[in-house]
Amino acid sequence: MIERTTEKLTKQDFASDQMVKWCPGCGDHAILSAIENVFPQIGYKKEKFCVVSGIGCSSRLPYYLNTYGMHGIHGRANAIATGVRLFNRNLSVWIATGDGDSLAIGGNHFIHIIRRNLDVNILLFNNEIYGLTKGQYSPTSPMGKVTKSSPQGTIEHPFTPGELVLGAQGTFFARVIDTHPKFITEVLLEAAKHDGTSVVEMLQNCVIFNEGAHKYLTDKDNREDRQLILRQGQPMVFGKNNDKGIRLGQNGLEVVSLGDDNVTLDDILIHDMTRQDPGIHLMLAKMKPPHFPIALGVIRSADAATYDQLMDDVIATHIQSCPIHSVDDLLNSGDTWEI
Amino acid sequence: MATQKQIVERDSVVVKFAGDSGDGMQLTGTLFSDTAALAGNDIATFPDYPAEIRAPHNTIAGVSGFQVHIGKETRIIGDQCDILVAMNPASLLANLKWVKSGGVILVDGDAFDDPALKKACCTTNPLEDGSLSSYRVVSPPITTMAKETASALGMDTKSAARTKNMFCLGIIYYIFNFELEAPFKLLDKRFAKKLDLALVNKQVMQKGFDFAETMEIFQTTYQISTVNLPKGKYRNITGNIATAWGLLAAAEKSGHNLFLGSYPITPATDILCELARYKSLSAKVFQAEDEIAGICSAIGASYAGAMACTTTSGPGLSLKAEALGLAVIMELPLVVVDVQRGGPSTGLPTKSEQSDLNIALYGRNGEAPCIVIAASSPGDCFYQAFNAAKLAMESMTPCIVLTDGYIGQGSELFKIPRMSDMPAINPPVVKANDPDYHPYARDPETLARKWAIPGTEGLRHRIGGLEKTDVFGNVSTDPINHEKMVYYRKEKVNRLADKLPEQEVFGHPEGDLLVVSWGGTRGQVCVATKEVRESGKKVAHAHFTNIMPLPKNTAEIFSKYKKILVCELNNGQFANYLRTQHPQFKYLQYNKVQGLPFTVQELVNQINNVL
Numbered sequence: 001m002i003e004r005t006t007e008k009l010t011k012q013d014f015a016s017d018q019m020v021k022w023c024p025g026c027g028d029h030a031i032l033s034a035i036e037n038v039f040p041q042i043g044y045k046k047e048k049f050c051v052v053s054g055i056g057c058s059s060r061l062p063y064y065l066n067t068y069g070m071h072g073i074h075g076r077a078n079a080i081a082t083g084v085r086l087f088n089r090n091l092s093v094w095i096a097t098g099d100g101d102s103l104a105i106g107g108n109h110f111i112h113i114i115r116r117n118l119d120v121n122i123l124l125f126n127n128e129i130y131g132l133t134k135g136q137y138s139p140t141s142p143m144g145k146v147t148k149s150s151p152q153g154t155i156e157h158p159f160t161p162g163e164l165v166l167g168a169q170g171t172f173f174a175r176v177i178d179t180h181p182k183f184i185t186e187v188l189l190e191a192a193k194h195d196g197t198s199v200v201e202m203l204q205n206c207v208i209f210n211e212g213a214h215k216y217l218t219d220k221d222n223r224e225d226r227q228l229i230l231r232q233g234q235p236m237v238f239g240k241n242n243d244k245g246i247r248l249g250q251n252g253l254e255v256v257s258l259g260d261d262n263v264t265l266d267d268i269l270i271h272d273m274t275r276q277d278p279g280i281h282l283m284l285a286k287m288k289p290p291h292f293p294i295a296l297g298v299i300r301s302a303d304a305a306t307y308d309q310l311m312d313d314v315i316a317t318h319i320q321s322c323p324i325h326s327v328d329d330l331l332n333s334g335d336t337w338e339i
Numbered sequence: 340m341a342t343q344k345q346i347v348e349r350d351s352v353v354v355k356f357a358g359d360s361g362d363g364m365q366l367t368g369t370l371f372s373d374t375a376a377l378a379g380n381d382i383a384t385f386p387d388y389p390a391e392i393r394a395p396h397n398t399i400a401g402v403s404g405f406q407v408h409i410g411k412e413t414r415i416i417g418d419q420c421d422i423l424v425a426m427n428p429a430s431l432l433a434n435l436k437w438v439k440s441g442g443v444i445l446v447d448g449d450a451f452d453d454p455a456l457k458k459a460c461c462t463t464n465p466l467e468d469g470s471l472s473s474y475r476v477v478s479p480p481i482t483t484m485a486k487e488t489a490s491a492l493g494m495d496t497k498s499a500a501r502t503k504n505m506f507c508l509g510i511i512y513y514i515f516n517f518e519l520e521a522p523f524k525l526l527d528k529r530f531a532k533k534l535d536l537a538l539v540n541k542q543v544m545q546k547g548f549d550f551a552e553t554m555e556i557f558q559t560t561y562q563i564s565t566v567n568l569p570k571g572k573y574r575n576i577t578g579n580i581a582t583a584w585g586l587l588a589a590a591e592k593s594g595h596n597l598f599l600g601s602y603p604i605t606p607a608t609d610i611l612c613e614l615a616r617y618k619s620l621s622a623k624v625f626q627a628e629d630e631i632a633g634i635c636s637a638i639g640a641s642y643a644g645a646m647a648c649t650t651t652s653g654p655g656l657s658l659k660a661e662a663l664g665l666a667v668i669m670e671l672p673l674v675v676v677d678v679q680r681g682g683p684s685t686g687l688p689t690k691s692e693q694s695d696l697n698i699a700l701y702g703r704n705g706e707a708p709c710i711v712i713a714a715s716s717p718g719d720c721f722y723q724a725f726n727a728a729k730l731a732m733e734s735m736t737p738c739i740v741l742t743d744g745y746i747g748q749g750s751e752l753f754k755i756p757r758m759s760d761m762p763a764i765n766p767p768v769v770k771a772n773d774p775d776y777h778p779y780a781r782d783p784e785t786l787a788r789k790w791a792i793p794g795t796e797g798l799r800h801r802i803g804g805l806e807k808t809d810v811f812g813n814v815s816t817d818p819i820n821h822e823k824m825v826y827y828r829k830e831k832v833n834r835l836a837d838k839l840p841e842q843e844v845f846g847h848p849e850g851d852l853l854v855v856s857w858g859g860t861r862g863q864v865c866v867a868t869k870e871v872r873e874s875g876k877k878v879a880h881a882h883f884t885n886i887m888p889l890p891k892n893t894a895e896i897f898s899k900y901k902k903i904l905v906c907e908l909n910n911g912q913f914a915n916y917l918r919t920q921h922p923q924f925k926y927l928q929y930n931k932v933q934g935l936p937f938t939v940q941e942l943v944n945q946i947n948n949v950l
């Protein structure tokens with residue numbers, strides 16, 4: 001159990017004394033601020049947070065938070081954090097990682113930490129580009145994207161992170177956007193509450209190398225029509241006038257207009273992030289323009305045993321059943337003889 | 340009636356059991372060596388199994404062997420065997436070259452039929468074509484006799500045939516004048532849950548013993564001198580198990596629970612599996628998705644306060660290189676065990692070599708010194724794993740322990756230490772709310788930084804792979820600061836030499852030739868130099884365990900000899916390292932890169948050549 005604080009913590013308790021070196025206007029600033037807001041709300045003592053990252057602009061995060069932290073190597077944040085969490089179950093472990101860090105070089109660790117359902121929180125900064133190395137395409141860059149390393153446009157099918165998370169049997173997946181910091185705070189609190197691997201995809205704008213990557217979502221005039229904000233137990237309604245909804249049709253999800261063809265609120269899907277079957281969660285995670293809005297919020301938060309708890313249980317049971325309780329016991333076990 | 344049987348006293352004897360992969364040779368060999376140890380002999384064993392799990396039946400590729408050396412003092416497994424037990428033609432052919440001229444060969448006469456001979460690519464039957472005339476060959480119908488005995492006890496035919504190894508063992512026990520009481524007890528223990536199986540195996544073993552006795556197939560039997568070892572409690576141990584236990588011992592002694600992050604790889608996997616068995620000692624064992632995750636999880640655990648380690652073999656060490664550099668720059672304690680095998684690439688997975696010394700010393704980007712030590716025998720793996728953890732934790736530096744497939748899988752008699760006799764391990768852990776704590780402030784003597792364990796009040800800090808400022812640990816690209824930090828990381832390792840034991844020399848303290856070795860070759864080089872010394876030559880032996888840093892008196896020792904010969908199972912990696920550390924000496928080399936250990940004979944020849 002992670003020790004809770006009796007002190008009233010504030011944002012200031014988590015701000016480090018280091019100069020924040022992200023480009024002005026970078027989406028990472030808003031995300032950092034949201035995290036500084038969330039940590040005091042979670043209620044743990046301030047020395048119980050540990051933030052681990054890989055390499056990338058986004059992975060500089062630990063330096064900017066006054067917690068225990070490690071800035072690791074490219075792609076390995078999830079593997080490093082696995083050791084931190086497995087060894088010390090009294091730490092709230094947060095992982096800061098980029099779309100390159102976790103979906104390219106560290107793809108293997110990403111799927112396995114999720115499969116094991118280790119109790120950590122992964123902040124996946126998705127700017128659809130390699131920021132730190134100055135603008136090469138990433139595994140989430142859309143097909144055809146022109147970047148420095150794809151001057152003729154990419155010829156790769158991008159990953160949809162949510163699809164990957166659910167494919168790896170993820171128990172928690174949420175999506176937020178850097179333009180909406182209050183909502184980030186709300187979702188991160190949910191992530192912190194979840195027992196198991198919580199993956200929060202943070203759509204983040206890289207003003208320098210991929211300006212406007214998420215503009216479909218952020219565009220002032222149309223954003224209400226293009227975002228579906230999910231809330232537990234609520235119908236999936238969206239649109240400027242709250243007149244559109246998501247219905248489960250014969251061929252999967254479909255967008256319907258309330259009032260058309262006798263469509264009523266009763267036809268609209270009610271969001272249940274806790275359902276074990278990930279089918280609808282997967283459909284929600286995959287919704288894409290131009291025919292669908294993009295789903296934001298907690299798409300899935302389902303219960304499952306966590307790896308760390310199972311490991312503790314195995315150890316506790318073995319301590320009961322195994323007669324070897326010290327290295328002297330071990331050295332003298334089995335066949336021995338006096339000379 | 341027949342001639343009186345003659346009992347010959349011998350100081351030591353080498354027996355090799357060889358058969359098809361499914362013939363149970365590992366079990367047979369282990370039973371034999373355990374029995375010998377119980378009878379008061381020193382033992383050394385080595386399994387020799389094929390890379391394939393089940394190669395085609397009766398082929399040479401499918402031969403599995405287990406060599407046992409028993410006697411008064413058995414530092415090595417033995418170049419050649421006195422007795423070969425071969426369960427089929429393929430195992431006879433594969434091992435014949437290792438049998439001493441005049442040695443005993445016991446084969447299963449039933450196994451030398453045409454199909455089996457053909458599978459082993461024999462054009463004629465070696466039992467009949469005179470090719471074995473320089474050996475004493477015995478070829479009773481072992482399968483038939485074992486089957487008869489086992490079937491009579493109600494065992495089905497197929498299982499009954501499989502007891503042939505016990506029949507052989509009965510014969511071998513007779514040759515060594517061993518009582519069957521001890522192996523019977525071992526069988527009861529092994530088959531504690533299947534007592535009927537234990538009974539059949541015991542009966543078949545007894546039949547083999549009786550057969551050898553009544554048929555008088557051997558005119559000579561042996562009495563092996565009992566061991567010359569210091570008094571105490573002993574056990575048989577393989578290097579890999581000793582490594583695992585040494586790590587557990589270090590965890591207990593330091594008060595920091597063990598964390599292992601590892602990915603299976605021959606011949607290191609046994610360490611992972613062994614540690615997984617002792618969760619009752621609060622060891623957290625994590626089988627990672629790959630070697631990189633193995634070391635990275637260990638680094639995370641080390642940051643979190645664990646006695647952290649990762650175990651692997653050559654290809655895995657290559658994968659860990661980048662992360663090892665991270666541990667170096669973050670100055671976290673970490674033990675990396677490399678059970679070396681033949682390389683490069685996948686190389687010779689089941690064979691042994693010493694060719695990972697270069698990667699251990701130099702295989703990282705940047706100036707990234709690690710401590711490097713090497714175990715010299717199966718039992719020594721316990722102490723070197725322990726030492727590695729002690730050095731790593733006390734100096735806050737990763738330590739690589741080199742063992743190899745030969746000592747990792749081989750076994751020897753091991754004097755059981757008492758934990759109270761093991762040295763203390765005192766890592767520089769910071770107390771909560773220490774107002775003077777800074778991430779890169781150092782102990783003025785050891786230069787170790789402090790270990791501030793996450794979760795502790797008042798010590799929040801960040802570390803990482805970017806260069807940090809001296810003392811305060813903020814990210815910095817300052818040129819002079821970088822040079823200083825590079826210096827500290829190296830000097831910290833160098834200064835360990837002040838604490839390490841001085842290098843020992845066996846034999847004349849000065850003379851014509853110093854034979855130098857390191858790691859798993861100690862036994863052979865020791866026996867060989869002793870043999871040469873006994874022939875009156877001024878030869879000594881220095882065996883190195885501490886490699887980076889080298890013992891302080893290394894140059895002083897080297898200066899006492901006219902010639903220095905460095906023997907190693909690679910192309911000269913240690914010799915080249917010595918050239919960089921002590922360039923004032925000339926180093927002669929003796930190298931072998933065949934995936935096989937040195938034989939004493941070839942070492943003796945080589946030593947005599949350079950003298």
Ligand SMILES: Cc1ncc(C[n+]2csc(CCOP(=O)(O)OP(=O)(O)O)c2C)c(N)n1
Pocket residue numbers: 055056057058059074097098099100101102125127129130131132133138
């Ligand atoms: C082993 C290794 N390979 C390559 C790099 C170079 N590199 C650093 S960050 C990065 C990509 C970063 O992209 P992302 O993870 O999306 O993070 P962002 O900068 O966009 O936040 C690359 C290729 C490295 N540091 N280490």
Ligand code: SF4
Pocket residue numbers: 021022023025026027028057058127131132205206207208209
């Ligand atoms: S390069 Fe892009 S991602 Fe990196 S700090 Fe600048 S704006 Fe942010």
Ligand SMILES: [Mg+2]
Pocket residue numbers: 056098099100125126127128129130131138
């Ligand atoms: Mg990116």
